[in-house]
Amino acid sequence: MAQAKKPKRHASAIKAQRQAERRYSRNRAIKKSVRLAMRAVSDAAKAKDANKVADLMSAAAAALDKAAQKGAIHWKTAARKKSRLAQRVTQLAGASA
Numbered sequence: 146m147a148q149a150k151k152p153k154r155h156a157s158a159i160k161a162q163r164q165a166e167r168r169y170s171r172n173r174a175i176k177k178s179v180r181l182a183m184r185a186v187s188d189a190a191k192a193k194d195a196n197k198v199a200d201l202m203s204a205a206a207a208a209l210d211k212a213a214q215k216g217a218i219h220w221k222t223a224a225r226k227k228s229r230l231a232q233r234v235t236q237l238a239g240a241s242a
Contacts, residue, residue: 175217182208190237198234
């Protein structure tokens with residue numbers, strides 16, 4: 146009985162898979178840091194710490210811009226998230242005043 150032949154994978158397909166795995170892990174790490182930065186801003190806003198919110202907001206905006214620059218997220222997604230985060234901070238600041 147003849148054994149079935151295993152199909153040969155092209156070197157380019159193997160390399161493409163390696164690159165995809167590398168990009169996937171890098172993008173996950175970038176997105177995780179963005180989520181953590183945004184959560185920190187929300188937590189500081191809820192705690193009504195105005196100085197901390199301003200610093201964290203600029204850090205979160207920088208993280209979003211960097212993620213968009215690296216291609217982990219679309220630039221319009223980054224802009225939308227920055228806008229909504231700023232709106233939320235403004236609302237929480239207005240509610241505390």
